[in-house]
Amino acid sequence: MERRTFLRAAVLGATPVALGFTMTKESFAAPAQTGPSPYGPLQAADANGIRLPAGFTSRVVARSGRTVPGTGYVWHGAPDGGACFPDGSGWIYVSNAELGRPSGGVSALRFNSSGTVTGAYRTLSGTDRNCAGGATPWNTWLSCEEVPYGYVWETDPRGITAATRRDAMGRFKHEAAACDPDRRVIYLTEDETNGCFYRFRPNTWGSLSEGGTLEVMVAGSATSGTATWARVPNPTPGSGSTPTRSQVSGAKRFNGGEGCYYAAGKCYFTTKGDNRVWQFNAADNTYELVYDDNLTPNPPLTGVDNITGSAGGDLFVAEDGGNMEICIITPDGTVAPFLRITGQNSSEICGPAFNPAGNRLYFSSQRGTSGSSSGGITYEVTGAFR
Template identity: 70%
Template sequence: MERRTLLRAVALGGTSAALGGTLWRGAAYAAPAQPGAGPYGALGSPDANGIRLPSGFTSRVIARSGRTVPGTSYTWHSAPDGGACYADGTGWIYVSNSEINPSGGASAVRFSATGAITSAYRILSGTRTNCAGGKTPWNTWLSCEEVDRGYVYETDPWGARAAVRRDAMGRFKHEAAAADPVREVIYLTEDVTDGCFYRFRPAAWGDLSSGTLEVLVAGTATSGPVTWSRVPDPTGATATRDQVPGAKRFNGGEGCYYADGMCWFTTKGDNRVWQYDAAAQTLDLAYDDSLVTSGTAPLTGVDNVTGSASGDLFVAEDGGTMEICVITPDDVIAPFLRVEGQSASEITGPAFSPDGTRLYFSSQRGTSGSSSGGITYEVRGPFRS
């Protein structure tokens, strides 16, 4: 057993005893996903775009950094990162952040019902290092600044309304956001090695101008019940993660995705996918690369995450082998695609079209390894519904 695996096993099995067995389940945790045969089969040879896909799937490039988006006069931004899709009549829109500083912001590409690109345009300007973010139920895009005391900006995917800075959502090194319409909160991740997991409770659902920022409070184990405490000063004059005693630490918060009462989020420092059960208010590990019991861990460098109608999670790698891996509802993890020849890049922004037949994502630095070399892709095929 590797040292890191041993240390985590001790943490999983020993913490409940240290806490008297009342706060945490310790060893009685939900088993993290294990490698197995994926629902889409083995990856084929690289296609013309250097993408290895299962049988029945195809890829196309929809945009390249520094070049005009095909069929438009709009120049695509550098370092494409977090993204989401929005229904637009019979077509749809894909939005994408730009993780550069200064002048990060976000852009959008609009598609017709047939998937043809009809326009592309800027939806956010003058911001810094816009990494990930999240879609709201009222069809806005929350673009998050991954800088010290960064902000969340609420943007319009159609580009008709000016973006609005949402100060009440806190100032910290923001990464991703996910909306929970049942409990009427927005979950937020923080990309620092001793970061926290937050939720923002708006004073009125659908209006992010005011509300309460809370931080998850728990023990040091990886599984068990949790509570939430108000962050006294969301302005970050004192780091938000240091204001509440007992706030649980997470090593490099990344992607965040909510569906059916569960919020999944990733931490890159320890290659974990976490599962927060919002109804039960419990935390579990959905995946941990050091707890893979046989073979080689298929997912490392965990980053952005999204889900499909079937309940499958799709987790992108920052580095690793440049894969998007799928975690099925029965806890099997397998590669879904691999990008070849781009080892100095990372996969970002996975998001499904509204009908679930197309998956969008970017290689942030493409083949060049530079933020000016980003490539945004579409994968089309028989995704499970």
């Protein structure tokens, strides 16, 4: 019997007590199992080629290489990680450009209170393969370079303050970031097959200009347990020096770190190499699996990538490949498709983020129907999210 078949059989035959399930909103039942979506089944594809639950609608807000309607700004290629920020009575959606230097960087869309695009502009230029990142509580966007010895750049979503490189957050193949205001740390993922999970302790919370301490998670090889943290001796190694991930003995390895999202004392992050979603319990420094496609019958979620959450406590995980879906993981341990993009099998879904009111979800198809970085499409889905 193959490992995948054996593990799924073991899960289906086990009891919740044996698996240590918890059923609170703050701690996800683990591992999540395939089930019906609380939003109901997907309907036929709409005019934009997106299958959605009943009651939800989609629209295209920007296309790579084309002027954003109502503005004079040409939208960037290869849209990737993104986030929303309040802006008066409206909001701003920022989007990374996963393109090589000098074409990498960040662009932004400004919306008024009715959801109309009123502006588009660049907030970071000349950087290298800006993949994912994370929003800070002080309303800046941390844009991460997904290259060996890459940096984190702190950017202003309004485009007023110049972007600043934050060297103290380390030089490695950055993927995503998530801020924990309770412990005043920032968690970071690393897109390497033997990557690590980091946390950065700013010397001054609310300002990254005064440096801080980069630490790496230390733990065993199990999929659950207790972790400790160790300081990285040289967070900014040069080319040819010992990589950041190799400087601490016993650092826990993760297979291709991707998205990262924090809420209610938990940091959720994904690893694409083994199709897993992890939960780090910050209060007691324990970690466990939220989802593993090896432990889920007929898994709807594969190619796990960017991740975000709704105000109702659901996780939304975008696929890089798979069925081009954004899947939902509910706190009671159900995983199901929320939407599917059709006709774009050579692309990936990136940058899911909710507007401040929580009734609009933004995301991009990085290569769209063309399969090229010049064919990216950025969407908005509107509806009654839980």
